[in-house]
Amino acid sequence: QQTAQSRLRLINELRGALAGNQFTVHYQPIMELATGSIHKAEALARWQHPVLGMVSPARFIPLAEETGMIAEIGDWVFKESARQLERWRESHNAGFQISVNVSPVQFNNSDCMCKSWLIHLQELGLPGQSLCIEITEGLLLNDESSITDKLIGFRDAGIQVAIDDFGTGYSALSYLKKFDIDYLKIDQSFVRDLVTDPDDMALSEAIIVMAHKLGLKVIAEGVETEEQRKLLTVAGCDYAQGYLFSRPMPADEFEKMLKASRG
Numbered sequence: 001q002q003t004a005q006s007r008l009r010l011i012n013e014l015r016g017a018l019a020g021n022q023f024t025v026h027y028q029p030i031m032e033l034a035t036g037s038i039h040k041a042e043a044l045a046r047w048q049h050p051v052l053g054m055v056s057p058a059r060f061i062p063l064a065e066e067t068g069m070i071a072e073i074g075d076w077v078f079k080e081s082a083r084q085l086e087r088w089r090e091s092h093n094a095g096f097q098i099s100v101n102v103s104p105v106q107f108n109n110s111d112c113m114c115k116s117w118l119i120h121l122q123e124l125g126l127p128g129q130s131l132c133i134e135i136t137e138g139l140l141l142n143d144e145s146s147i148t149d150k151l152i153g154f155r156d157a158g159i160q161v162a163i164d165d166f167g168t169g170y171s172a173l174s175y176l177k178k179f180d181i182d183y184l185k186i187d188q189s190f191v192r193d194l195v196t197d198p199d200d201m202a203l204s205e206a207i208i209v210m211a212h213k214l215g216l217k218v219i220a221e222g223v224e225t226e227e228q229r230k231l232l233t234v235a236g237c238d239y240a241q242g243y244l245f246s247r248p249m250p251a252d253e254f255e256k257m258l259k260a261s262r263g
Contacts, residue, residue: 022047098130133161
């Protein structure tokens with residue numbers, strides 16, 4: 001009963017969190033392994049609760065999905081990210097790209113998401129390829145035409161698509177042929193034991209080779225050590241993100257890191 005009450009209280013407080021300016025977006029750099037340059041970042045929602053402090057996304061995202069609030073939160077994260085994207089493309093690199101996570105609930109329920117996001121990018125003078133949406137494998141197993149139509153809409157607008165946590169879900173390889181996917185993100189559960197577990201190394205290498213044969217780029221998640229980075233670079237992995245490079249950070253800190261990397 002206590003858990004249920006706590007959960008209900010959090011849902012009620014979540015409803016007022018956007019209006020109360022309690023959300024922020026943190027950015028985690030995605031490094032190009034061959035050059036060491038950073039021209040990509042993943043945008044991540046953070047809830048700074050006035051009493052509880054920083055609420056874990058693992059705690060509030062499922063509640064937002066369950067209540068339908070994820071659409072409103074997702075739109076806000078996109079618009080906030082686009083604002084930063086415009087700034088960083090001007091000050092850092094004209095080809096800078098930001099990835100935003102799109103929940104299956106958000107994807108299923110929002111009919112106009114693709115159009116409204118594209119219009120917003122156009123109003124800011126940003127091309128479609130400046131944005132990448134990250135979706136889960138499970139979403140692609142849904143044969144509903146609305147899912148396909150939305151993915152085609154994003155593709156036609158130039159917006160890129162990444163499969164998050166690749167290899168941990170259904171891994172139905174047929175969808176890689178059916179849909180225009182741009183990136184596979186190797187899940188951190190494979191990256192974690194790369195150095196000590198030959199099977200994880202073999203799986204990661206197989207994903208990289210397969211992706212490249214299909215014309216896709218690969219991003220390794222959860223890279224924490226120099227050894228992992230070296231192994232992934234030798235294996236031909238294109239990009240990496242993780243604590244070795246940086247934790248997700250507020251926009252002002254991210255901007256300082258960009259300036260330092262350029263200097």
